[in-house]
Amino acid sequence: MKRSVLLLTLALTPTAVAQTLTLKHDEGTTTVKKNPQRVVVMDEEALGWMFALGVGERVVGLASSYLSPTDVSGGKLKPAVLKEGFYTRGKLNNPSFVGSWTAPNLETILALKPDLIVRLTWDGNQNYDKLSKIAPTVGYEEGSQGFWQKGLRDLARVFGKQVQAEQIIKEAADVNRSNARKLQAAGVFRKYDKVVVLAPFSGGNTWAYSRVRLIDDLLALGFKNGLKIGNATLGIGAQINDEALLGIDKKTLVVLFPPGGQYNGADAFLKTPVGQRLKDQSVVYTPEAFSPYSGPLTSIRNSNEVTRLILDKLK
Template structure:
């Protein structure tokens, strides 16, 4: 917590007057505990904090996707409006007071052994949180998605200081995680988590040979989708030495248009014909299709069904750690 220095009471009129004059020249009384400071939207994709514990009375200024926000103290009641932020907070051993669900998941299932959801208030779906419920928890910090929550950013800012963090790529996640830790005075814990991920990536790079081609695909009855190379999952798999094949653009008409995906037909998947296909959703619908059976990955038993909750909805340092573990095990035969 930030601490504020109390003035000393000094006896003697002359000395008291001198001290008063000095204080008038050098002190600034904070007008509120937390205040938002506007800046150009989209200025910087990661959080950047300024200020140190030595100048705690001035707080810290956080630079984010919607501008800058100034905090006068370390936030205690935090609302996480996407799974990525629940992941980040859990990695920092901080429990939010409120969070959101995505689809049928009320919180990231892969965090069930680490995230205590018992006393966390659900404020609705990530794509449309209930602002009245959110307001009732009286947060002192809201972490929002720059894409999902663009239309309600002014309402969120009226409730509490709000920051919008980019979670599109693995690199952006780690950058924001580092600086969020600084804001929450959790640098030591963040360093520990990042060291573990760096070691796992280095190990994966040694084990994953010959740059295998890969794609992460959502197989569904209506629209099947593929994650972009620049996405969180695409950038993470690229980092360990795979050749992630889909470098196309985000498709706004896709089912999950707020994320970095594009539509992908089975015919198009056959054109890519990757060494490995990581699938979630309803891949069983393809089993009897000749196009599916003719895929190289299917013929070589390298078409693998994975958890949608982790590989699609999961984004954050803890998700990265688990995905790396699973991916390397699959691509190295469990070595």
């Protein structure tokens, strides 16, 4: 009996309790072991947070909607794929491919024995309960205000990287402020005071983004939002018709932000009557291969590259 009481007392000591922390996230409240060594990320957004904190080598499993069967061999990402685009932004130690964010391979994830699972989420996203049975799982809603800053700061607490998190959040904001001054000095806002972000998909559908996906960085640069969107799917944007596109005025900069790979419909869009009408006020911004839509590393690239494209267009 005394031994049992002693063990219980030890288990409740501050030292033992301090090995975990509790995170309130968009899918609930989760107790997480500090400084986890084996992490599964369910999308490139979460991978970007790991890279920003310098702990990418702890990613043992990666889910992605970008990857195809030709990118994977023996359940692992091929070495050549890890040398492309966004995957070069941090250190990855040959992670296993664990499906997509909507269709995770639960058996593969279970076999990896992760300490933590991190993912984006939205209304109707599934599998949180199943993932939580495998390991502590935290999810962040893409359309919510400041979601990537929240996710990054939570992971920083888990890994003891709070100072690094604040530094890179500040760096992203500083880059936007610096580029805003460049655009102001070049007279960009006299020509274009508003901006819209359009994602032309192969097959003819075009989406306009109202939150998160590039548009937030453009608003931080000093532009006003040039297109009002009603009900936004997933809180980030909506499909838009030609009539609405033809209503875009000449003082609105159009940034074409096509999806990656086989879904890129930018060239086809510019050949349409609507694309021809908007061509003179458009720039095409192509993200890195395998790039997330948001996060500090993405925000910095977005700001620098789009600023360069705009300044080049006005020369």
